[in-house]
Amino acid sequence: MDRVKLVEVGPRDGLQNEAALVPTDIKIALVERLADCGLRHIETASFVSPKWVPQMADGAAVLAGIRRKAGVVYSALTPNLRGLEAALAAGADEVAVFTAASESFCQKNINCSIEQSLARFTPVLAEAWARRIRVRGYVSTVLGCPYEGDIGPDAVARVAGALYRMGCAEISLGDTIGTGTPGKAKAMLAAVRREVPIERLAAHFHDTYGQALANLYAVLEEGVRIVDCSVAGLGGCPYARGASGNLASEDLVYLLHGLGFKTGVDLARLVETGHWISQQLGRENGSKVGRAMNG
Ligand SMILES: CC(C)(COP(=O)([O-])OP(=O)([O-])OC[C@H]1O[C@@H](n2cnc3c(N)ncnc32)[C@H](O)[C@@H]1OP(=O)([O-])[O-])[C@@H](O)C(=O)NCCC(=O)NCCSC(=O)C[C@@](C)(O)CC(=O)[O-]
Numbered sequence: 253m254d255r256v257k258l259v260e261v262g263p264r265d266g267l268q269n270e271a272a273l274v275p276t277d278i279k280i281a282l283v284e285r286l287a288d289c290g291l292r293h294i295e296t297a298s299f300v301s302p303k304w305v306p307q308m309a310d311g312a313a314v315l316a317g318i319r320r321k322a323g324v325v326y327s328a329l330t331p332n333l334r335g336l337e338a339a340l341a342a343g344a345d346e347v348a349v350f351t352a353a354s355e356s357f358c359q360k361n362i363n364c365s366i367e368q369s370l371a372r373f374t375p376v377l378a379e380a381w382a383r384r385i386r387v388r389g390y391v392s393t394v395l396g397c398p399y400e401g402d403i404g405p406d407a408v409a410r411v412a413g414a415l416y417r418m419g420c421a422e423i424s425l426g427d428t429i430g431t432g433t434p435g436k437a438k439a440m441l442a443a444v445r446r447e448v449p450i451e452r453l454a455a456h457f458h459d460t461y462g463q464a465l466a467n468l469y470a471v472l473e474e475g476v477r478i479v480d481c482s483v484a485g486l487g488g489c490p491y492a493r494g495a496s497g498n499l500a501s502e503d504l505v506y507l508l509h510g511l512g513f514k515t516g517v518d519l520a521r522l523v524e525t526g527h528w529i530s531q532q533l534g535r536e537n538g539s540k541v542g543r544a545m546n547g
Pocket residue numbers: 265268298299300301302303304305331332334335336338350361362363364390391392393426427428456488489490491
């Protein structure tokens with residue numbers, strides 16, 4: 253049976269936009285619970301400037317505090333060499349660099365042009381390679397930008413191809429503001445797969461316009477088998493106005509199991525975890541499956 257690799261980004265993408273600081277022990281408990289659900293790739297922390305994203309300032313404490321489960325990859329976001337050093341010192345198993353297909357978003361998010369971001373990543377990849385650490389590359393705004401509107405597939409393909417040629421093992425395509433629709437997602441993927449093999453591509457779809465699951469289904473049909481998701485649909489980017497939650501992990505697992513894909517995830521436990529974190533954060537559960545199965 254076909255398998256889909258899930259990358260759970262709740263502890264990072266899910267929490268980074270929370271206005272109130274989430275206590276470190278809650279973050280640790282969330283990561284541990286997600287691992288207990290059967291998730292094997294958990295983006296656990298982010299080593300960015302604490303002035304830019306205060307919520308992620310305790311990344312080292314989170315990585316130090318978790319009870320590690322064998323076979324689980326605990327990864328971290330690293331915008332530069334300093335972030336890489338900090339992530340590795342804290343025990344991250346894998347790191348991710350991140351840029352965008354839109355110049356304006358890149359400037360707002362990491363304070364440099366796309367070209368400059370790629371130059372910053374060169375030493376990150378060299379150092380990671382020397383230490384045998386796998387690097388993922390994110391491209392944001394692949395289906396629309398909060399500042400520039402539509403983004404052409406060729407612009408996405410150019411950046412994805414550059415990350416791949418630099419040595420990123422996996423390229424995650426982010427519909428940061430969730431404006432994409434299935435036809436657009438397929439057109440974007442058709443351009444990107446000319447630069448990057450399909451098995452190296454991940455879908456990272458936000459659900460701001462309620463399109464995430466439809467877009468995901470479209471790229472699944474095209475052969476994408478790596479999907480990013482966030483428990484209880486938590487998430488958003490502080491530098492993308494109006495960006496709301498990620499594709500909810502529970503909704504994704506329900507869809508995939510219904511289609512006959514294997515994920516290794518215990519859906520009932522995941523629903524419990526989604527309910528638990530929603531209560532901790534005092535917000536409504538963003539997963540429809542989570543609400544239905546918990547009701
Ligand atoms: C990239 C920088 C640092 C450039 O920021 P900068 O101001 O251009 O760079 P800088 O080198 O001048 O550094 C500014 C300050 O940050 C410090 N600094 C510098 N680097 C680090 C580091 N690694 N860790 C900790 N501190 C750091 C540095 O020491 C300095 O401190 P100061 O002297 O002012 O006290 C900044 O713009 C930044 O941190 N941006 C991060 C924004 C972010 O995290 N956004 C959310 C993640 S992306 C996302 O969510 C999208 C994604 C991936 O999910 C996919 C999708 O949905 O599209």
